[in-house]
Amino acid sequence: MRVYVPLTLSGLAEAHRAGELGTGPLVAYAVTPALREWYLSDDIEELEYAALNRAALASLRLLAADPATARRRVVVAADVPDGAAAADPDRGLDPAALGEVRVAGPLPLAKAAAVHVDSADAETDVSAAAEALAAADGGDDDAQFAVDGAEDHELLWYATQELPNLV
16 A cells, blocks of 8 residues: 655754654655545545545645645655554544555565655745745635645655655
């Protein structure tokens, strides 16, 4: 199963030093039944892209909680055994938890398939989105517009061999 783990650049640097994304349980995003129902597609690539975008939003939430870190969203795509990630059945229909899964055990960085990171050009919009996130969650349309501005930026794809250059 492919999971998408939200991080920040400082979190990615720590994962690189430690050799793992975390010891578990980790919050990640994947193609879950609830995500399939919400996205209304049978195309696995579209569904995985939706899960990646859910992880990018979670990365934005990490940035909002840590104003000192670089303002770039980071998502690590990793492959785990099918039983290693599970959705919380109590949150399955919660719109905030669409695609959210918990990865039980440690997740070695060697399981990473790719790393997705915002370009430097996105930093201004990502910073504005991180600052506006709480207001957007509260229903502020102008703040939601700022959050959507970050989503307009596609995350760049990096091979895992490029990880030392990213951190």
